[in-house]
Amino acid sequence: MVLVLAACGGGNDDASEGSGNEGGSEGSGETKTIRAGIGLNDSHPQYLALLEWKKLVEERTDGAIEVETYHSSQLGDDRGMTEALQLGSQEVTIPSTAPIANFVPEYSVFDFPFLFPNEEVADMVLDGEVGQKFLDKLEDQNLVGLAYWENGFRDVTNSERAIETAADFEGLKLRTMENDLHLDAFSALGANPTPMAFGELFTAMQQGTVDGQENPIPTIYLQGFYEVQDYVSTTHHIYSPFVFLMSKEFFDGLTEEQQTIVTEAAVEAGALNRELNREAVAEYAEELKAEGMNYNDITPEARAEMVEIVQPVLDEYAEQIGKETVQEVYDAIAAAEAE
Ligand code: TK8
Numbered sequence: 001m002v003l004v005l006a007a008c009g010g011g012n013d014d015a016s017e018g019s020g021n022e023g024g025s026e027g028s029g030e031t032k033t034i035r036a037g038i039g040l041n042d043s044h045p046q047y048l049a050l051l052e053w054k055k056l057v058e059e060r061t062d063g064a065i066e067v068e069t070y071h072s073s074q075l076g077d078d079r080g081m082t083e084a085l086q087l088g089s090q091e092v093t094i095p096s097t098a099p100i101a102n103f104v105p106e107y108s109v110f111d112f113p114f115l116f117p118n119e120e121v122a123d124m125v126l127d128g129e130v131g132q133k134f135l136d137k138l139e140d141q142n143l144v145g146l147a148y149w150e151n152g153f154r155d156v157t158n159s160e161r162a163i164e165t166a167a168d169f170e171g172l173k174l175r176t177m178e179n180d181l182h183l184d185a186f187s188a189l190g191a192n193p194t195p196m197a198f199g200e201l202f203t204a205m206q207q208g209t210v211d212g213q214e215n216p217i218p219t220i221y222l223q224g225f226y227e228v229q230d231y232v233s234t235t236h237h238i239y240s241p242f243v244f245l246m247s248k249e250f251f252d253g254l255t256e257e258q259q260t261i262v263t264e265a266a267v268e269a270g271a272l273n274r275e276l277n278r279e280a281v282a283e284y285a286e287e288l289k290a291e292g293m294n295y296n297d298i299t300p301e302a303r304a305e306m307v308e309i310v311q312p313v314l315d316e317y318a319e320q321i322g323k324e325t326v327q328e329v330y331d332a333i334a335a336a337e338a339e
Contacts, residue, residue, distance in 0.1 A: 032254070034067045036092035037075030039198040043222045045280060046094060046149065046242065047071045049273035053244075056265035061258055067092075073199035079178055080197075086142040088249040096151050096240045098179035103141045106321050107134065108181045109329050113310045114303070116239040117337065119150070119278060124336035126241055130328055135243070144251040146266035149273045151216055151240035152281070156233045157225055158212025159205070162294055163233035165302045166190065166309055175201055175213040181317050182238075185310045205229060216240065218277055221284035226291040234285075234297050237306065244270065 036054070040046050047069070054067035075081055078095035079102060085093060086103075101107040109115070116122040125131060126148040135145035156163050158172055170190040176182040178195045186193040194210055204210045205228040212229065219225070220232060244266045251259060289295050298306075318326040 031063065032065050032250075032258075034065060034091040034250070035070065035075065036067055036094075037070040037073075037081050037090060038094050039073045039078055039081075040071060040219060041223060042071045044071075045218060045273050045276035046151075048276060049149065049269045050094065052272050053265050053269035056268060057262055060261045060265065065254075065258060065262070073197070077197035077199050082143070082245065085245055085247040088142075088247050091247050091250045092245065094149055094242045094244050096177060096242055098177040098182055098240065100138075100243055100245075101179050101181065103143070104134075104137045106137060106325055108179065108317055109321055109326050110134075110241055111179060111181050111238055112314050112317070113185055113237045114307050115329075116333065119152075119239070119274070121333055121336040122150075122239050122241065123274070124339070125329065125332045128332060128336075130332040133328075138243075138245070139248060142248045144246045144248050146244045146246055146263045147270045149242035149244055149270045150277050151242050152218065152277055153236040154214045154216055154238045154240055155220065156212060156214045156235050156237070157220055157229040157231060157293075159208075159228070159230050160211050162231045162296045163235060164296060164298070166306050168233075173209075173211040175204060175210040181313070184313045184316075188310050188313050189306065202228065214238075216277075216281075217284050217288070218280045221280075221287050226288050226293050229293065231294045231296075232288055234295075235303075235306070236298070242273075 034057075036050055038046055038050060050069050054069055057065050057067055075090060075093075076084065078093070078099040081090055081093035082095055082099065082103060084090035097107045097110040101111065116125070131148055138145045156174070158174070160172060161168055163169065166189055169186070172191045174186055174191045174193045175196045176186055176193045178197070183193050183195060196204060196210070201210075201213055202223065202225070205213065205225065212231075213225070214235070214237070215225075217232075217234075220229075226232075246262065251262075254262065285295065
């Protein structure tokens with residue numbers, strides 16, 4: 001396997017400089033294996049970008065690092081895989097920020113409803129100083145954050161009715177991610193939220209355990225949610241970033257050169273993830289309609305009402321997180337918007 005990968009990498013300009021086929025500065029010829037797992041399936045932009053990351057890392061390390069990729073929660077759910085990284089029994093996962101808040105509570109700020117106005121501003125804030133500060137907070141939890149990827153703006157689907165105004169959430173059994181802020185925000189809107197791992201969601205909707213869920217359009221389409229859901233409403237209530245996480249124990253065991261390679265590759269593959277994801281949204285929205293889903297957008301007035309309803313929940317979480325930290329995020333957003 002090592003030989004095959006080294007041979008593939010041989011054609012690459014960057015990989016051919018340095019120490020021949022010794023595999024980086026250690027030169028031991030020992031192959032390090034990364035098990036990288038995600039919850040989404042193998043048609044999602046996240047997985048396609050993960051394959052790109054694998055290719056870049058294997059080429060640039062001359063095969064000294066080998067990456068095995070797993071999708072569809074084969075290695076567990078976001079929370080379980082993150083715990084496995086902490087224990088050093090898995091090397092990479094790319095969860096949404098919401099489950100990360102169970103490890104570093106400050107991450108909840110990224111899941112404040114209606115926080116980011118658009119993807120460009122999100123990129124600037126996350127890829128800037130504030131984003132880096134948040135990545136640094138992961139170290140205490142035995143995790144290294146290499147880059148932000150994109151899950152995207154979340155929209156609601158359900159089997160009961162179109163969500164046009166806040167009142168339509170009333171009594172809706174809605175699956176949420178495992179995150180207290182999500183629970184409290186949807187409760188405030190009148191829904192009946194249930195936290196659940198992503199891998200259990202399809203069956204829960206199929207069996208009617210929940211009426212609906214919320215996720216970005218690419219997930220709704222590529223995971224086949226239209227088979228078990230009738231309504232999609234583009235509430236765009238939360239912009240969900242992904243964080244590319246590596247086990248700190250594994251990262252610390254890499255050579256400096258390898259640390260740079262895995263980090264740069266995570267940023268580059270993340271750009272591909274964002275690009276594919278954004279290209280896909282309009283097309284997949286059309287596909288959802290073609291599959292017979294009832295599709296509706298939200299008026300600015302209805303959105304403003306939702307913002308008002310969740311505001312007390314945000315105030316409460318801002319206290320918990322620390323007002324200064326939250327203000328820093330708001331300031332970075334304002335600065336990005338002004339550019
Ligand atoms: C996939 C999850 C998922 C997230 C969720 O592992 O749980 O709803 O949006 O895409 O990260």
